[in-house]
Amino acid sequence: MIDGMLAGLSLVLAWPTFGYLMLGVFIGMWVGAVPGLGGVVGLVLLLPFTFSMDPVPAFALLMGLYAVTSTSDTISAILLGIPGSVASQATILDGYPLAKKGQAGRAFGAAYTVSAIGGVFGALVMAVSLPFILPIIFAFGIPEFLLLGLLGLTMVGVLSGDAVAKGLTVALFGLLLTTVGYAEATGVPRFTLQTEYLLDGIPIIPIALGLFGIPELLEMAVKNTSISRVEISDDNRGGLLRGIKDVFHHRWLALRSSLIGCYVGVLPGLGGAIVDWIAYGHAMQSAKDKSKFGKGDIRGVIAPEAANNASRAGALIPTIAFGIPGSLGAAILLSALVVKGLQPGPDMLTVNLGLTFSMIWDIAIANILAAGLLMLLSRQIAKIAFLPAHYVVPGVMVVLLMGAWVATGGMGDWWVCFAMGVLGYAMKQGGWPRPPLILALVLGTLIENNFQLTMQLYDGFSWMYQRPIVVCIEIAIAATIFFAARGMTRPKSVRAKKADVETDPSQTLMSSFLSVLLLLVFVWAYAVATRYENAATGEFPMAVLLVAIPLTLLVLIKDLRACGAGVAASGGVAPATKAASQRWALSASGAFFAYLLALLLTTYFVGQLVALPLFVAAYARRWGNFSWTVSLIYAAGSLLVTWGLYAKIMNLNFYPSLLFG
């Protein structure tokens, strides 16, 4: 074992392997930082170059990239509230509020330090666990995966803050969205509106980018404020060091989260998409003072960032040792293994042990390198938080939309992103929590598939009490629900304060509008679901809708009552409506969405390479009041990025426009 570890280390440190590792780290930092790209895109770009390389340098290049994308994706999560990849979704909950407080540097310091710790810790734990990891993997059967999905879903309570009913409704909407497309169990298409785009379901990236990114960019544009709502000062200048100290202060949380990361990463099918949420939930549940979570609590950055880096090492083990890829990224690594003629399996733990350990070392060293490099850059990156909005918004919008385009390369991605942007804006104004929607999207397919398979594989429900791990997870679910329910029975003074907020007519009006909209969607979906002949096709959406419809009705009744009280307090419908439209900045927000809509429609005629620079120029001129020269230079820059990065380097296809084909 020790010999294998040392042999692996010497392989990694030999030249040119170390050079390839560095190259992988650089590319990984870049693809991770651009929203919508991430590790899978990077691996696809590099894979052809490794075909003719020797295995050790080839894997150094690939692992260097793969290991660090979940470190650099933190940049957009913290600075812009936009998840750089699925692995950084939970980081935005506290990372972005920290940036708004002018503490982006602190968040970066904590995130990079803990990413390095998570990555190294994960690699070491996996190295030690190699001999006995197989029984752990196979102890988790289909019922266990189902229960783990449900345990993840109980996080909705944690993520909903004070609006638990709304959080649950949003989560049910998310679960319903996961049923769009072919049903895995029967192959029957559901809720596709006769469109080809929806046959494979709605991709999560355009949803996440639209739901979180567009409302934040809109707010910046409308208020013309920087990301940080406070001025740069001595207090927030030394943030990086403070973030590093935070990690050492919360060292046990960092280590526990790393442990969660590597063992959840090991389980095929769960992987990186859920691990950050589980770690975030753990941080919140284990904290004595939970009141600052969601408002800029550094523990909310430490936990998911430690876990998502540690999960990369975890996912590697079943991939190379048993040929079981736990994620898309791991599947590409498996492809690279096969191209080299290496058989995943026992040989990788015996005759090729040196190579296996070299991969683990690749992960550990890459994490340290990336954290160090990003630390050096973060002082400059953090300054973006203090730039005026109009310098940031158009450029970020281009990157955001192209990130959404990467999902399937069709206009459907942009329409989904736009629709989710509108929904996200309405949810923000109506006081509806957005994270439960993403959590449900991540978990929905996992829950439905494993439920259907469990029902086919096991007679009745005996599996619920005959399998020890299932019972343990059930206890954890019950405990989570119990503590969440206890948290809801708060002192009267807190409830009274909340009631004041809920009678704000602008919020309740928007909330009522959302309730009606969701209710209509649920009723329509119910009508469609009743027509599915096959039980396995309609069961899951029907179960979701049977809970969603009455719950939405309850939310609506509560909203309408609060709305009535708010209107009365405002002195009538007209003053209340006026106040609401002012608070929503309705005309400016409408104009912002009109710009986006115009961009989408223009793309049909002239394609992205013309429409995106046009949008940038129009925005810079109209919203930023920049001179024509500056506006045109900005537009030319966006054209260069779109063409160079997405067309030339990533070989993405643009929309075949009516005018230019």
Add this chain to the structure above:
Amino acid sequence: MSTKSMLRSLIAAVIIVTTLLAACGDTAKEEQEFYAGKTIFVYVGRPPGSGADLAVRSFVRYWQEHIPGKPVMVVKNVPGGGGSRVWNLAWDKNSPDDLEIFFSPVSGTAVIVREEGLRADLSQLPLIGALSSPNMTYARTDRLPKAEDLPAVKGLKFGGQGPAHRFSVLGRLTLDILGVDYVSVTGFSGASDVFNALRRKEIDIQTAPLNFYRFTVEPSVVKDGEVIPLWYNPILDAEGEFIPLDAAGSIPSFIDYYASVKGEAPAGELFEMYKWLLPNINGLVYAAFLPRGSSSEAEQILMDSFARVTEDEAYRAEENRMFGFNQQVVSAKQGQRILADMANAPENIRSLLNQYIQQAR
């Protein structure tokens, strides 16, 4: 013949040869120039990292060396529509520029039952070439210690992907033809997921591609006796004869397995469907098409170069290293016949297959 006429004949011959050589030279030069300095995009309808993605990327790496002019070839993934999106994309191309190739797995069952979502009529697209490969069925030894015991074992659990997936259809068909008492569990998202369930003893029997068997199943569980191979579902040659699979070693084809345990040749309605399906859904595993309206020059260049790749020793060695065997090459003519057969499947086969898939839903 006089000296004069001999001289005239000789001069004529020289002129003819020179003209022919010049013409050949021109053709070769034209071929060289057609794709020189150009970039060809190859679309695969599966996500990066999938078996199909790997197979296409590996093939393309050699293909670009065999196309005169050595163009750059870039693989693009367009997954979606259960694998149908890539074909719809090819079908919808209005003004082909000879620079886009659609190279992806063909779902034979989707073509035969005219599955919702597949708008493209593949038999109308110019086929450049195709590859076919067999698949394997294997089982856990704790439920089935000996392969020949299968017909006697009760309550086996067969695991598969979607009900219309070819491995689910072929796996179930073979078990039904044998009259095995089993439960079908479909809805796994990939061959790896089914295999995980097999290792966890949640299912007992699986049908999967031969390369998956070679690289994942054999080294991890066959060597230590946890799983035994039962049979392979063969492919057919141009004359419709089953091709014995050297790579299978001592593993029998399903036909031979049936004969060994039942003492007679298989027969019946389901076997007739199996026989009809086999050359079709196993016959075109990966197929490369151009969009309609592409130039015949491009079609010819690409067909010739596709064929040259399949004869390239270096490619065959890599293919063997990756898959553990060499895939069967399907000529464009042979492939077009398979596509036409599937598009015009006899109504009784189409209806029986539809019913058979519905039973698993």
